[in-house]
Amino acid sequence: MIATDEYTRLREAVGLVDRSERGKAMFRGPEAADFLQGQVTNDVEGLLPGTGCYAALLTPKGKMLADMRILRGDGWLWLDTEARGLPAVAKMIRTFSIGRDVQPENVTDSRAILSLVGPGSDAALDTAPPPEEHAFVEGEHGLYVRTDLGVDVICPAADADGVRAALGVDEVSGEAVECVRVETGRPRYGIDIDEDTIPQEAGLNERAVNFDKGCYVGQETVARLHYKGKPNRGLRGLRLSAPVAPGTPLHLAQREVGRLTSAVVSPRLGPIGLAILRREAEPGAVLRAGDDASAEVVALPF
Numbered sequence: 001m002i003a004t005d006e007y008t009r010l011r012e013a014v015g016l017v018d019r020s021e022r023g024k025a026m027f028r029g030p031e032a033a034d035f036l037q038g039q040v041t042n043d044v045e046g047l048l049p050g051t052g053c054y055a056a057l058l059t060p061k062g063k064m065l066a067d068m069r070i071l072r073g074d075g076w077l078w079l080d081t082e083a084r085g086l087p088a089v090a091k092m093i094r095t096f097s098i099g100r101d102v103q104p105e106n107v108t109d110s111r112a113i114l115s116l117v118g119p120g121s122d123a124a125l126d127t128a129p130p131p132e133e134h135a136f137v138e139g140e141h142g143l144y145v146r147t148d149l150g151v152d153v154i155c156p157a158a159d160a161d162g163v164r165a166a167l168g169v170d171e172v173s174g175e176a177v178e179c180v181r182v183e184t185g186r187p188r189y190g191i192d193i194d195e196d197t198i199p200q201e202a203g204l205n206e207r208a209v210n211f212d213k214g215c216y217v218g219q220e221t222v223a224r225l226h227y228k229g230k231p232n233r234g235l236r237g238l239r240l241s242a243p244v245a246p247g248t249p250l251h252l253a254q255r256e257v258g259r260l261t262s263a264v265v266s267p268r269l270g271p272i273g274l275a276i277l278r279r280e281a282e283p284g285a286v287l288r289a290g291d292d293a294s295a296e297v298v299a300l301p302f
Contacts, residue, residue, distance in 0.1 A: 057085070066089050153167070193276070244263055260289065281297050
């Protein structure tokens with residue numbers, strides 16, 4: 001059960017959640033940007049220092065092996081990803097950086113990510129990053145990176161406890177932050193999207209894919225679907241008649257059209273969830289969720 005006070009803090013003030021479990025890497029060297037440009041879906045070479053992007057790593061068939069945030073600094077690139085995507089990212093680095101003038105460094109254990117979530121995030125900092133998502137600045141406590149819900153503070157792991165104390169922001173549960181994420185309709189890798197998902201199915205083309213850059217693994221499938229096709233599935237929101245567990249099958253008439261992925265009980269909206277559903281499950285359709293609940297399909301965000 002999500003604590004109402006935590007939820008209110010995230011919606012009206014600011015809360016802190018530790019996201020240091022994410023995989024993290026630094027890249028240096030004159031070919032670092034060119035190396036990543038040929039591997040991921042977004043335009044890394046086009047980034048200016050102090051900016052970043054969201055991107056995906058794909059199979060040759062266009063399915064997602066990982067998603068990630070990439071930041072460009074002065075002489076370095078930063079990448080962080082969900083823990084589930086780290087093995088695929090590490091394999092990509094080992095396989096394709098050979099012979100390139102790029103020096104990758106695994107900093108998963110040596111860097112911490114403390115996420116400030118809520119409209120009061122900037123007020124907790126000595127300096128605020130620009131308003132664009134992924135833009136960042138150097139601050140007293142580390143790197144301050146703009147997110148869709150606040151600001152991430154990236155600092156040495158050894159300093160994390162001191163930074164947490166200096167920020168003076170009450171910690172909140174991961175469950176409360178997940179509730180806000182679901183309300184905004186952003187899918188999470190390893191929960192809503194996985195190795196069977198093509199970016200367009202999850203509504204990620206606008207955020208994660210650049211269609212004007214050069215070649216990368218999986219580009220042909222992604223481009224063909226974007227320009228000539230229509231995905232058979234799409235990310236949708238669900239208003240549930242009762243709390244339902246993730247993984248529950250969703251049926252339209254007698255046909256299974258997907259499975260519930262994220263599910264929360266929002267203090268504001270009640271039971272809601274996310275799912276990647278077959279095309280025929282359009283907004284307004286009412287699905288059967290398991291044996292005892294119904295689910296109205298809605299457009300995102302809620």
